[in-house]
Amino acid sequence: MIAEVGLAALWLATALAILQLVAGVLGLKTSDARMAAFSTYARQAAVVQAFLAVLSFGLLLWAFAITDLSIKLVATNSHSMKPLIYKLTGTWGNHEGSMLLWVAVLALSGGLLAGLERRLQERTMSATLAVQGFVALGFYAFLLLSSNPFERLPIPAFEGSGLNPLLQDIGLAIHPPTLYVGYVGLSVAFSLAMGALTTKQVTPDFAKVMRPWVLFAWVFLTLGITAGSYWAYYELGWGGWWFWDPVENASLMPWLAATALLHSVSVLAARDALRTWTIMLGVLAFSMSMLGTFLVRSGVLTSVHAFAVDPERGTFILVLLGLYIGGSLAIFAVRASSIAEGKRFSATSREGALVFNNVMLSAILAIVLLGTLYPLLTEAFDVRVSVGPPYFNPAGAIFAVPMFLVMAVGPLLRWKNDKPARIKVELVLIASILIGAVVLIAVLGDYSVLAVLGLALSVALGAAAFLPLRGRKIGRTPLSTWGMIMAHLGVAVSLFGMASESAFTQERLAAVAPGTTEEIAGWTVTLDSVDPVAGPNWTAIEARLSASRNGGEAISLTPQARNFWAPSQATSESALITRWDGQLYAVIGDTAGIDAEGNQRWQLRIWWKPFVTFIWYGGLLISLGGILAIIGRVRVDLRRRRAVQLGNERRADQAALEETASPPKAEPEPV
Amino acid sequence: MRTIFFIPLALFLFFAGLAGYMLTQEKDQTVASAMIDKSLPEFNLEPAYDGLPGASRRDFIGGEPKLLNVWASWCLPCIAEAPQLETLKERGVEIIGIAIRDKPEDVANFLARHGNPYTRIGADDISALQIEIGAAGVPETFVIDGDGNIRYQHIGDIRENDVPKLLQILEDVR
Amino acid sequence: MRWLIAFLFAMQAIPALAQDALPPAPYAYKQLDDPALEAKATALMETLRCLRCQSQSINDSDAPMAGDMRHQVRSRILAGEDPEDVRVWLIERYGDYVSYQPEVSSTTWPLFAVPIALILLALLVLFGRLGRRHKNGDA
Numbered sequence: 001m002i003a004e005v006g007l008a009a010l011w012l013a014t015a016l017a018i019l020q021l022v023a024g025v026l027g028l029k030t031s032d033a034r035m036a037a038f039s040t041y042a043r044q045a046a047v048v049q050a051f052l053a054v055l056s057f058g059l060l061l062w063a064f065a066i067t068d069l070s071i072k073l074v075a076t077n078s079h080s081m082k083p084l085i086y087k088l089t090g091t092w093g094n095h096e097g098s099m100l101l102w103v104a105v106l107a108l109s110g111g112l113l114a115g116l117e118r119r120l121q122e123r124t125m126s127a128t129l130a131v132q133g134f135v136a137l138g139f140y141a142f143l144l145l146s147s148n149p150f151e152r153l154p155i156p157a158f159e160g161s162g163l164n165p166l167l168q169d170i171g172l173a174i175h176p177p178t179l180y181v182g183y184v185g186l187s188v189a190f191s192l193a194m195g196a197l198t199t200k201q202v203t204p205d206f207a208k209v210m211r212p213w214v215l216f217a218w219v220f221l222t223l224g225i226t227a228g229s230y231w232a233y234y235e236l237g238w239g240g241w242w243f244w245d246p247v248e249n250a251s252l253m254p255w256l257a258a259t260a261l262l263h264s265v266s267v268l269a270a271r272d273a274l275r276t277w278t279i280m281l282g283v284l285a286f287s288m289s290m291l292g293t294f295l296v297r298s299g300v301l302t303s304v305h306a307f308a309v310d311p312e313r314g315t316f317i318l319v320l321l322g323l324y325i326g327g328s329l330a331i332f333a334v335r336a337s338s339i340a341e342g343k344r345f346s347a348t349s350r351e352g353a354l355v356f357n358n359v360m361l362s363a364i365l366a367i368v369l370l371g372t373l374y375p376l377l378t379e380a381f382d383v384r385v386s387v388g389p390p391y392f393n394p395a396g397a398i399f400a401v402p403m404f405l406v407m408a409v410g411p412l413l414r415w416k417n418d419k420p421a422r423i424k425v426e427l428v429l430i431a432s433i434l435i436g437a438v439v440l441i442a443v444l445g446d447y448s449v450l451a452v453l454g455l456a457l458s459v460a461l462g463a464a465a466f467l468p469l470r471g472r473k474i475g476r477t478p479l480s481t482w483g484m485i486m487a488h489l490g491v492a493v494s495l496f497g498m499a500s501e502s503a504f505t506q507e508r509l510a511a512v513a514p515g516t517t518e519e520i521a522g523w524t525v526t527l528d529s530v531d532p533v534a535g536p537n538w539t540a541i542e543a544r545l546s547a548s549r550n551g552g553e554a555i556s557l558t559p560q561a562r563n564f565w566a567p568s569q570a571t572s573e574s575a576l577i578t579r580w581d582g583q584l585y586a587v588i589g590d591t592a593g594i595d596a597e598g599n600q601r602w603q604l605r606i607w608w609k610p611f612v613t614f615i616w617y618g619g620l621l622i623s624l625g626g627i628l629a630i631i632g633r634v635r636v637d638l639r640r641r642r643a644v645q646l647g648n649e650r651r652a653d654q655a656a657l658e659e660t661a662s663p664p665k666a667e668p669e670p671v
Numbered sequence: 672m673r674t675i676f677f678i679p680l681a682l683f684l685f686f687a688g689l690a691g692y693m694l695t696q697e698k699d700q701t702v703a704s705a706m707i708d709k710s711l712p713e714f715n716l717e718p719a720y721d722g723l724p725g726a727s728r729r730d731f732i733g734g735e736p737k738l739l740n741v742w743a744s745w746c747l748p749c750i751a752e753a754p755q756l757e758t759l760k761e762r763g764v765e766i767i768g769i770a771i772r773d774k775p776e777d778v779a780n781f782l783a784r785h786g787n788p789y790t791r792i793g794a795d796d797i798s799a800l801q802i803e804i805g806a807a808g809v810p811e812t813f814v815i816d817g818d819g820n821i822r823y824q825h826i827g828d829i830r831e832n833d834v835p836k837l838l839q840i841l842e843d844v845r
Numbered sequence: 846m847r848w849l850i851a852f853l854f855a856m857q858a859i860p861a862l863a864q865d866a867l868p869p870a871p872y873a874y875k876q877l878d879d880p881a882l883e884a885k886a887t888a889l890m891e892t893l894r895c896l897r898c899q900s901q902s903i904n905d906s907d908a909p910m911a912g913d914m915r916h917q918v919r920s921r922i923l924a925g926e927d928p929e930d931v932r933v934w935l936i937e938r939y940g941d942y943v944s945y946q947p948e949v950s951s952t953t954w955p956l957f958a959v960p961i962a963l964i965l966l967a968l969l970v971l972f973g974r975l976g977r978r979h980k981n982g983d984a
Contacts, residue, residue: 243905245901300694359967370956371956380696389945399967593868797870798870802938808910
């Protein structure tokens with residue numbers, strides 16, 4: 001029954017998406033009153049659809065929880081002996097389930113937008129909901145026509161074939177859905193952008209409606225990338241945290257676009273400038289998330305490590321991509337020139353700094369896009385090339401370094417027009433920190449140019465992040481300003497971690513027999529023993545290490561080399577000791593022959609990575625900044641709405657008292 | 672209408688066309704050697720087990736073109752191609768094997784079970800020769816002419832329909 | 846989404862178990878004694894592609910072939926070869942695919958031309974957006 005109800009809910013949701021699309025389009029014809037009345041169905045369709053899609057996903061979740069082996073998806077991706085938590089996370093650890101999660105979140109955001117948002121002009125709202133319905137429709141079609149998650153097996157399976165062991169890790173179980181939520185948030189921003197473009201209402205009010213969605217998407221993307229990077233770091237067993245591989249780039253590109261969009265939409269909200277930019281970035285951000293999905297699932301680029309690869313699905317996503325992105329870019333091309341550019345500003349203004357950094361972010365995005373897609377282009381001509389860190393790092397830095405410099409100064413500038421002389425003190429302070437740090441690091445040792453620049457910039461940025469507080473009363477600083485400070489500080493912290501890791505990491509690889517001691521960066525690490533251990537669905541070789549720092553108390557470490565048996569697969573579980581100034585990272589590898597005394601030797605890999613954790617602390621700070629900004633904006637918004645409402649009531653009372661005045665109109669609330 | 676606003680659309684259409692084209696293409700995951708038509712590097716490998724002599728570059732010089740078969744007893748596709756190697760041997764082709772990271776007893780077992788088409792087998796315990804000739808995996812088969820030049824690379828196991836092609840190439844490079 | 850790569854990486858590890866009786870090449874998992882040489886080797890290995898995993902550098906892989914390639918790199922650096930010569934040596938065998946560091950060539954020039962074009966384009970956009978406005982002042 002579960003599967004049938006789930007499938008029925010999905011079909012109904014599809015029908016409602018069609019209704020939403022049609023009603024939304026009709027809502028644009030305001031000349032016809034009957035048609036306009038029909039448009040009210042768009043909102044209701046979105047709300048009910050949200051309920052149905054979430055119900056459908058909930059039912060699949062339930063089927064996984066009870067391991068209903070008559071459902072093909074459960075039988076091929078789960079196992080009755082798995083811990084419950086991994087049964088649940090297994091729901092989205094496969095193509096069909098993750099697409100259902102995607103549409104459920106998409107429908108939920110559509111429902112929230114339709115149900116709660118009253119500030120936007122009705123016609124723009126209709127257009128937005130129509131676009132949202134159209135986007136959702138494509139994904140419903142995808143699910144129902146080529147990846148039905150509720151497909152039954154003719155005969156129920158006796159036992160499930162298990163979940164990829166790498167997904168049996170809490171970090172990884174959470175990381176993909178976090179990214180999906182981010183992608184979906186960008187789809188709402190996209191619908192809003194297309195809605196506003198259709199009705200030519202690219203106004204500050206529209207920007208204020210769009211901003212929380214962009215912030216929301218951006219927070220989730222940040223968290224998703226942070227979690228993914230930390231997962232790769234501790235799970236892959238070689239201490240790397242970013243590899244510039246296509247799948248990672250696929251998640252980075254929407255983030256870059258969303259970051260630019262976030263700043264652009266803020267300018268539009270505050271100053272009514274950058275109208276076409278905001279629309280373009282709205283389209284771009286969603287394009288990048290669709291592109292990422294396409295690259296990961298179609299296998300055109302990297303089928304060896306792509307997820308749930310299937311050319312048929314790839315074709316489907318490409319068609320969707322063509323419809324959404326091709327369509328929106330075509331509309332953009334035709335209509336963009338009809339949108340006035342908006343208010344003007346000078347180069348030395350906050351808008352000026354934001355424009356500069358948006359251009360830099362877009363350029364970085366272009367570099368990542370080029371480097372990711374270039375191998376695809378050459379393969380069309382049967383030439384295989386590799387593009388990796390030695391390309392991305394310097395090419396990205398060309399644009400990242402000026403961006404960080406402007407980022408330090410930008411928040412100190414005033415809107416519209418400012419004189420650099422006004423912030424002379426701050427400029428001198430930032431410049432002296434920067435130069436001082438470069439000189440200091442250059443004296444300390446011989447490090448790569450990028451590492452030195454990164455370290456110096458991070459210190460200067462960290463200090464600059466707090467400068468906007470100068471001359472403000474701490475208690476009265478708006479929450480959204482704190483959000484900005486937090487996020488910019490997060491960038492500095494993250495950058496510091498990255499530069500420090502690349503400059504100061506120490507590595508020790510050794511083949512050792514139990515009883516041997518290795519030294520690394522003030523740590524003494526002894527291999528005490530190596531023993532076989534067993535878990536619920538795996539067996540492993542476990543090393544016992546004791547590590548002590550500068551002769552201090554010994555801490556026990558137990559890295560494992562695991563072998564899962566359903567399905568059969570090997571993983572390495574690294575062991576970490578976290579200190580405020582870095583992490584000790586230990587991995588046990590294969591056997592490495594016999595030593596002179598006839599003892600079995602093992603591969604041991606140890607790293608000391610100074611301040612590596614700052615990379616992810618920074619990511620968390622950035623997200624926290626985003627959350628503070630959302631809370632701050634929503635609070636201000638609610639307060640204003642209440643004030644307007646009170647004002648309206650008072651006026652209504654007054655009008656009633658005077659009896660001579662005409663009754664107040666139900667005017668749209670000014671924000 | 673300003674043309675600048677059409678640039679994103681144009682770029683996108685270019686990408687979509689490329690991606691669409693690539694979706695229709697058979698995905699080629701192999702890494703081809705860049706050593707084709709170059710001279711076989713100097714090498715001298717110990718015997719992989721005590722039944723056959725080891726292999727060196729000298730063994731390819733003079734006489735008919737020969738096959739250099741990179742294989743291993745732990746490699747499953749190598750079992751699949753064993754009958755085809757046997758056919759080639761029956762057609763008079765000399766096959767010199769290079770066993771990758773293999774133990775003598777495993778080599779002997781493999782040959783006892785799946786047949787021995789080789790005249791010599793060199794042991795390459797650290798993939799040194801494999802890397803020298805640009806072989807990225809196991810099994811791979813190279814056609815070496817009488818002057819010691821690498822003329823052709825076959826990646827993966829040799830299927831039945833590959834045999835005539837290999838014979839033709841061996842004929843062509845005489 | 847890194848697990849996708851890990852998946853592959855782990856698949857490589859299964860055959861590794863089947864042949865674990867043979868010890869890896871001497872320098873596959875052993876550092877060079879001279880830290881300066883080891884640093885050179887590591888920097889190079891980070892930019893060479895593991896051909897059996899397709900998406901990891903040989904410095905980040907447990908695949909036996911990656912270990913054998915590390916041995917080649919380390920022993921050649923120990924013998925006094927320049928890292929870039931070792932890279933060229935590998936490219937001569939496997940083509941550009943083996944190196945993550947694209948060199949300017951007839952097949953890769955757009956990778957270098959586009960960033961330069963981007964710099965020009967960025968300058969153009971910025972002058973268009975900011976330069977012009979500046980003259981108009983607060984229009």
